[in-house]
Amino acid sequence: SIASIRGRRVWDSRGRPTVEAEIRLAGGAWGRAIAPAGASTGSGEALDRRDGGTAFGGYDVKGAVAAVNEEIAPRLAGMDAADQAALDAALIALDGTPDKSRLGANATLAVSMAAAHAAAAAAGLPLWRHLGGEGATLLPLPQIQILGGGAHAGRRVDIQDFLVVCPAATSFAEALDWTAEVYRAAGAIMKARGLLQGVADEGGWWPAFDANEQALETLVSAIGRAGFKPGEQVAIALDIAATDFGRGGRYRLGLEGRELGTEGMIRMLLGWLDAYPIVSIEDPLAEDDAEGFAAFTREAGARIQVVGDDFLVTDAARVREAARQGAANTVLIKPNQRGTLTETLAAWQAAREVGYAGIVSARSGETEDVTIVHLAIGWGVGQLKVGSFARSERMAKWNEALRIEETLGNHARFAGGAVLGRSR
Numbered sequence: 001s002i003a004s005i006r007g008r009r010v011w012d013s014r015g016r017p018t019v020e021a022e023i024r025l026a027g028g029a030w031g032r033a034i035a036p037a038g039a040s041t042g043s044g045e046a047l048d049r050r051d052g053g054t055a056f057g058g059y060d061v062k063g064a065v066a067a068v069n070e071e072i073a074p075r076l077a078g079m080d081a082a083d084q085a086a087l088d089a090a091l092i093a094l095d096g097t098p099d100k101s102r103l104g105a106n107a108t109l110a111v112s113m114a115a116a117h118a119a120a121a122a123a124g125l126p127l128w129r130h131l132g133g134e135g136a137t138l139l140p141l142p143q144i145q146i147l148g149g150g151a152h153a154g155r156r157v158d159i160q161d162f163l164v165v166c167p168a169a170t171s172f173a174e175a176l177d178w179t180a181e182v183y184r185a186a187g188a189i190m191k192a193r194g195l196l197q198g199v200a201d202e203g204g205w206w207p208a209f210d211a212n213e214q215a216l217e218t219l220v221s222a223i224g225r226a227g228f229k230p231g232e233q234v235a236i237a238l239d240i241a242a243t244d245f246g247r248g249g250r251y252r253l254g255l256e257g258r259e260l261g262t263e264g265m266i267r268m269l270l271g272w273l274d275a276y277p278i279v280s281i282e283d284p285l286a287e288d289d290a291e292g293f294a295a296f297t298r299e300a301g302a303r304i305q306v307v308g309d310d311f312l313v314t315d316a317a318r319v320r321e322a323a324r325q326g327a328a329n330t331v332l333i334k335p336n337q338r339g340t341l342t343e344t345l346a347a348w349q350a351a352r353e354v355g356y357a358g359i360v361s362a363r364s365g366e367t368e369d370v371t372i373v374h375l376a377i378g379w380g381v382g383q384l385k386v387g388s389f390a391r392s393e394r395m396a397k398w399n400e401a402l403r404i405e406e407t408l409g410n411h412a413r414f415a416g417g418a419v420l421g422r423s424r
């Protein structure tokens with residue numbers, strides 16, 4: 001049973017405060033976890049509690065840390081750390097709001113994840129095995145950012161993530177090997193053309209392009225330069241993050257100085273599908289454009305993976321509603337969009353029920369915490385997106401999955417391209 005819970009303020013990859021929770025059990029086992037933070041958030045997400053004011057740009061989390069130490073700790077003391085559903089129900093009831101805004105989703109998620117780690121430690125198991133048992137053998141297809149944009153690169157390009165997946169790789173380790181070469185090649189090409197400005201929030205190259213399609217062309221060149229067949233061995237995935245530049249069916253592409261309606265956006269993206277080896281598009285339209293989402297999915301969902309992030313916000317009810325509308329075919333799974341592991345798992349279970357694929361995802365503000373890797377493998381989700389192939393808050397996650405693949409040895413099954421979502 002839970003003997004003590006301690007909250008503390010630590011720092012994330014953007015140098016902003018965030019919440020860490022540490023849970024000790026009566027038997028001596030313990031667990032620790034840190035909440036991440038998004039920058040391009042959906043309005044339906046559970047809310048982080050921030051102090052406001054002037055310190056650290058208003059991002060301080062003294063209130064959320066106090067909520068852990070003064071409210072959550074006494075409430076959960078004595079409870080069974082292995083009963084995740086009961087712990088999370090207690091957190092939800094204690095908070096009392098629909099969006100975790102009173103305690104803060106950063107407070108509740110850090111505690112929820114720390115409890116899972118403590119329970120796994122008490123069972124003497126790694127978290128992924130504790131969650132998934134002997135059946136947890138599926139290594140995810142990684143979706144890895146090569147170029148950053150949108151809110152993560154000063155809006156230098158409109159599209160937020162230009163990523164790759166390696167559908168033909170035969171192991172998780174091999175997918176990383178291939179991606180490392182593509183990442184290097186993309187950097188070299190951009191540097192040679194004077195188009196490299198540094199790295200963006202998730203470690204991808206920060207590009208100085210004049211058009212969104214320049215990024216797609218660079219990506220195709222980089223895949224070829226690295227020695228791979230574009231589309232077959234290494235393919236493109238995009239996170240449009242359209243909520244950031246669209247609302248009410250109007251989409252403002254700042255880079256190209258034009259505004260498109262829903263229909264125009266769909267035509268543009270379908271054009272890209274014909275011209276480039278794209279296998280996955282996330283948030284092609286804004287969170288308020290369910291009809292656009294459904295129309296795009298009708299046009300493209302049999303061919304490519306259509307992912308809802310801001311649109312579905314890891315919410316089981318929204319996943320079921322989207323399925324009724326035929327909008328998207330894959331759900332992005334971000335634990336801090338809900339604030340407890342139980343609700344996060346419910347969204348993934350809803351996805352399975354309606355035949356959607358899933359991608360466990362990090363946030364743009366991250367830390368050394370690797371809990372999401374254990375969730376992806378323990379729950380058998382099949383895909384993992386944690387940003388680029390640089391910076392240790394990203395690499396910590398890829399490296400953790402490498403260790404798990406090695407531990408599984410010849411029991412490991414790599415998800416490969418077959419796991420990508422499709423509408424049927």
Ligand code: PGA
Nearest residue numbers: 037038039040041363364
């Ligand atoms: P965020 O970006 O963490 O800033 O929301 C990640 C994403 O949009 O997938």
Ligand code: ZN
Nearest residue numbers: 239241282309
């Ligand atoms: Zn996204």
